[in-house]
Amino acid sequence: xxxxxxxxxxxxxxxxxxxxxxxxxxxxxxxxEELITGMLEKGVxxxxxxxxxxxxxxxxxxxxxxxxxxxxxxxxxxxxxPVAGQxxxxxxxxxxxxxxxTFAERIRCGGAGLxxxxxxxxxGTDVERGKxxxxxxxxxxLLELPLRADVALIKAAKADTAGNLQFRLTGRxxxxxxxxxxxxxxxxxxxxxxxGELGPDEIDVPAPIVDMVYVRQGExxxxxxxxxRARAKAEAxxxxxxxxxxxx
Amino acid sequence: xxxxxxxxxxAARCAKFFKDGDFVNLGIGLPLMCVNYLPEGVELxxxxxxxxxxxxxxxxxxxxxxxxxxxxxxxxSVIPGGSVCDHATSFAFIRGGHIDATVLGTLQVDQEGNIxxxxxxxxxxxxxxxAMDLCAxxxxxxxxxxxxxKSGASKILKKCTxxxxxxxxxxxxxxxxxxxxxxxxxxxxxxLAPGYTVDDxxxxxxxxxxxxxxxxxxx
Numbered sequence: 001x002x003x004x005x006x007x008x009x010x011x012x013x014x015x016x017x018x019x020x021x022x023x024x025x026x027x028x029x030x031x032x033e034e035l036i037t038g039m040l041e042k043g044v045x046x047x048x049x050x051x052x053x054x055x056x057x058x059x060x061x062x063x064x065x066x067x068x069x070x071x072x073x074x075x076x077x078x079x080x081x082p083v084a085g086q087x088x089x090x091x092x093x094x095x096x097x098x099x100x101x102t103f104a105e106r107i108r109c110g111g112a113g114l115x116x117x118x119x120x121x122x123x124g125t126d127v128e129r130g131k132x133x134x135x136x137x138x139x140x141x142l143l144e145l146p147l148r149a150d151v152a153l154i155k156a157a158k159a160d161t162a163g164n165l166q167f168r169l170t171g172r173x174x175x176x177x178x179x180x181x182x183x184x185x186x187x188x189x190x191x192x193x194x195x196g197e198l199g200p201d202e203i204d205v206p207a208p209i210v211d212m213v214y215v216r217q218g219e220x221x222x223x224x225x226x227x228x229r230a231r232a233k234a235e236a237x238x239x240x241x242x243x244x245x246x247x248x
Numbered sequence: 249x250x251x252x253x254x255x256x257x258x259a260a261r262c263a264k265f266f267k268d269g270d271f272v273n274l275g276i277g278l279p280l281m282c283v284n285y286l287p288e289g290v291e292l293x294x295x296x297x298x299x300x301x302x303x304x305x306x307x308x309x310x311x312x313x314x315x316x317x318x319x320x321x322x323x324x325s326v327i328p329g330g331s332v333c334d335h336a337t338s339f340a341f342i343r344g345g346h347i348d349a350t351v352l353g354t355l356q357v358d359q360e361g362n363i364x365x366x367x368x369x370x371x372x373x374x375x376x377x378x379a380m381d382l383c384a385x386x387x388x389x390x391x392x393x394x395x396x397x398k399s400g401a402s403k404i405l406k407k408c409t410x411x412x413x414x415x416x417x418x419x420x421x422x423x424x425x426x427x428x429x430x431x432x433x434x435x436x437x438x439x440l441a442p443g444y445t446v447d448d449x450x451x452x453x454x455x456x457x458x459x460x461x462x463x464x465x466x467x
Contacts, residue, residue, distance in 0.1 A: 124414070125412045173335040177336050
């Protein structure tokens with residue numbers, strides 16, 4: 001079987017200015033962090049991004065937003081990235097907010113050859129604007145249209161050389177369905193194994209829909225900067241408390 | 249136990265809505281405080297939007313796993329018997345009517361059961377996240393909120409003025425002063441917090457409401 005294992009340079013060749021790119025992640029965690037670093041270094045810009053959130057300024061897609069590489073963002077929440085909020089209010093970043101369940105189903109439609117999804121979510125709210133409203137069996141629904149991208153950047157725990165992917169725990173969240181919805185699917189993985197080592201029911205995304213596998217070179221599971229800061233803060237607080245207790 | 253007041257009272261009252269084995273979604277902050285006040289013998293399946301059924305307590309820092317995170321991107325754990333799923337499946341639980349109850353904080357709520365909690369145009373727009381899906385699909389939607397804004401203005405209105413998160417979906421409103429049930433004919437005052445009278449509630453509530461035949465004490 002043809003190997004889909006690629007170098008960072010080969011993967012980055014597929015990522016160009018002005019593309020629509022889906023980022024599999026969760027607030028920038030569980031994302032293809034090394035390829036995003038590569039995009040920053042390469043200077044990729046004018047990205048139309050699709051991601052469940054705006055990441056964090058120092059994590060995932062948020063790092064690209066921070067460097068003004070993203071011109072539009074289809075997302076559900078940017079609360080953990082104040083930089084995205086500032087750019088939105090300054091008119092530098094065009095943001096389309098989509099209810100989170102609708103976000104997932106629009107991408108699923110894009111990857112599954114469906115022309116759209118009928119959802120009750122958003123009925124009676126501003127989300128209705130400009131959308132077709134249908135009544136099915138007496139209940140109102142909005143027609144929400146598919147989302148697709150030029151490139152999907154996926155993060156998985158493990159891959160085999162053929163391109164089969166396996167997620168760990170919540171790593172599957174958005175990485176799973178985004179792998180179906182782009183012309184080029186690039187997966188960054190922590191570990192590479194030979195074909196056959198992942199059994200039929202251990203594979204979350206099958207090889208034929210994955211185009212490239214990039215194996216993470218640095219730390220396999222780095223701790224998110226937000227967690228590191230929270231831990232340092234908690235430990236400093238505990239130390240201060242202990243010191244105070246010692247004085248008494 | 250000392251008499252509960254304020255946010256603790258709200259959380260404790262909301263917790264009484266839950267039955268053993270309920271599948272619930274509780275947002276961060278006040279809604280999540282409900283788990284501290286669950287009645288004896290009540291255990292819940294807590295959902296996290298990212299795709300956890302049976303989300304457990306925050307792990308110790310030495311036990312965190314970068315692959316196991318909650319809706320807010322914080323370290324998470326899974327209770328025995330719990331499971332993970334992808335994010336589309338997680339919202340199938342929410343929209344599909346599989347979640348028994350959710351507790352939501354809010355900016356405004358009104359007498360028709362409309363809720364506005366996701367944006368103040370021009371000022372605050374973090375995005376709606378999963379809130380609109382919860383409003384569309386969860387059976388029991390409990391609003392847990394301060395009765396009034398810091399200015400003293402009522403948060404329980406005749407009609408929400410901010411953009412809605414969900415239309416005619418709220419089933420119950422719990423504040424530090426009282427509990428209203430939302431019925432097809434409007435709000436019904438069912439319980440008062442210790443120290444409050446019906447007249448007190450009328451004085452601080454913009455919405456119209458009727459008073460139940462028997463008004464209980466919130467606890």
